[in-house]
Amino acid sequence: MPPPPEVQELENRAAKLQELADDVEKLADPVHGMAAKMEWSGPLTDRVRGQIGTWKGRCGTVAANLREEADRLRREARDLASKHS
Numbered sequence: 001m002p003p004p005p006e007v008q009e010l011e012n013r014a015a016k017l018q019e020l021a022d023d024v025e026k027l028a029d030p031v032h033g034m035a036a037k038m039e040w041s042g043p044l045t046d047r048v049r050g051q052i053g054t055w056k057g058r059c060g061t062v063a064a065n066l067r068e069e070a071d072r073l074r075r076e077a078r079d080l081a082s083k084h085s
Contacts, residue, residue, distance in 0.1 A: 021066035
């Protein structure tokens with residue numbers, strides 16, 4: 001018997017959140033990589049690199065939170081499916 005539509009909806013949402021988490025995590029990578037390769041100096045260099053590093057860290061935190069929510073939705077879908085089997 002196929003799972004109820006609610007289970008499929010939760011699984012779809014979890015998959016979308018996982019995909020979004022992957023995209024968010026990669027968001028700062030190009031800028032971070034370019035900044036690391038650049039040979040530049042000046043009064044704002046450390047500040048700019050620090051801000052880029054902070055941005056990359058925040059993207060990682062948001063991605064982790066999105067993955068946690070995706071995992072929660074998957075557990076909820078599993079629990080709901082087991083109630084209907």
